[in-house]
Amino acid sequence: MSELPDPGPATIATVAGAARPAVSAVVCSGLTYRFGTHTAVDHVDLRIERGETFGLLGPNGAGKTTTIRMLTTLLRPMEGTVSVLGVSAAERPMLVRRMIGYVPQLLSADATLTGHENVELFARLFDVPRSLRRDRVDGALAAMGLTEPSGRLVKTYSGGMIRRLELAQALVNSPSVLVLDEPTVGLDPIARSNVWEHIAQLRAQSDMTVLMTTHYMDEADTYCDRIALMHAGSIRATGSPGLLKAMLGDGATLDDVFRRYTGGTLDDNTEAGGIRDVRRARRTARRLG
């Protein structure tokens, strides 16, 4: 990962001004990443328009998270490029980081701090000026319905509350692109729909682009404008959930579409997740007490 200096304000203005009419929120072209001999992401081409809610779907091990890690500047693409609002993640990581809000797969708030402190930490790390910090932090917490418990330590929070807190952390920077990796995995159904209500509300009130990965077909069907089906490192189909279903004929569900393009069901493809995922999930559970 290269660590180029942070760009000055002039750069942002240029990027924004020059690219305004045509630029997409996220563009991947020929994006490739290998772990040893295993090609995790294999020449992926993808274009996500501004304001879209885009779902990246696929079984465990399909390459969704690796794609996200390249987009969020955590991994440097081995081939091809990924850019956010026209800015290459490999070349200008610091600028890209300022434009995205990222919620990783695991519940990752700091349990030994309060909710408010968790959000304030990110406001500081994103250089939100001191004069605006309080409003920003309180606003993000309020948007996620966490004003009341914000003074409590996060170890007392439920899973759904922690997820909403992480969304507040990601929002405090007012990102252009919100990246959610499995936003509702491990949550009970009520917490899941509650998290989605908050995301939907946010979408209604802003033109933020949302990119999320999920393997809950019902969620993708309900909340995504467009989806891409990923399998074994490449994109197998892209389109609106309605279009993809219609292509298979009357009465087809997104599960059918999924099966058609990935050649199996979700349950058949879980080996790739493996013991590491399970252990990580357990560690998270233990940490959050």
Added chain:
Amino acid sequence: MTSAAPGVPPVASADPAAPGPAPFATVLLPPADTPLAVARRLTSRILTLCWVELRKIRHDRTELYTRAIQPALWLLIYGEVFTKIHAIPTPGGIPYLAYLAPGILAQSALFIAIFYGIQIIWERDAGVLTKLMVTPTPRAALISGKAFAAGLRSVVQATVVVILSALLGVALTDNPLKLIGAACIVALGSAFFSCLSMTIAGLALSRDRLMGIGQAITMPLFFSSSALYPERIMPGWLQVISKCNPLSYQVDALRGLLIGTPAHLGLDVIVLVVATVAGVTASAALLPRLAR
């Protein structure tokens, strides 16, 4: 402007005159890129991570108390006994307990710092590290922030040891400047040892292995330094090791500042600063290994 999250007003627009919704409008303008601005941002990151550490100490003080037990034992039992038997020659014939106190201070800071890497592994396991690495914080700034957060925790702990020593009748300096200087030395030493710990974390990659390595090197670092006895009574080979051990320089500086024994303050500070810079560089280079 329509693009803000509810209640989250955008700070600056890249192009405020443009009609229609513009996601750019919500982009916070990054600060300028002059050397001064870069230095200010680095300072801001270090202060931020120190702020987090202070909040954590405030929320849970258990560690502060449990970690006070060991230095208390060293001072109360080991210190009192060796003061009585006059076994160890001290510069200027000062009481051994006074000679020992800065050494124990450095030891308790060392114990905090050398296991600080566990926190970074814990943050890796919890996904916190990944999130921190997606903020506009260069790796070296993140490591420096963590290092000085460890330094801050050590200073808080060291205060407990200073109070303890004073209660045992050790004649410590009451010069505020010297006390502040001592706090800086404690912070700097801990910054180095926490970088050492984070470097080992980047190599070992697991909490258990780091615990093992930490246990294995703590006591050798302690005994091969001038914390317990002056260098001149060590066997020749140990003197050589002691000369390479940053803890010796930390102890030397602390003794000079707190007890007033002859010290090489300039050299001590240079050694600690160089060691810390090297430590930050090494652990920042290993950080991607951890976050993988």
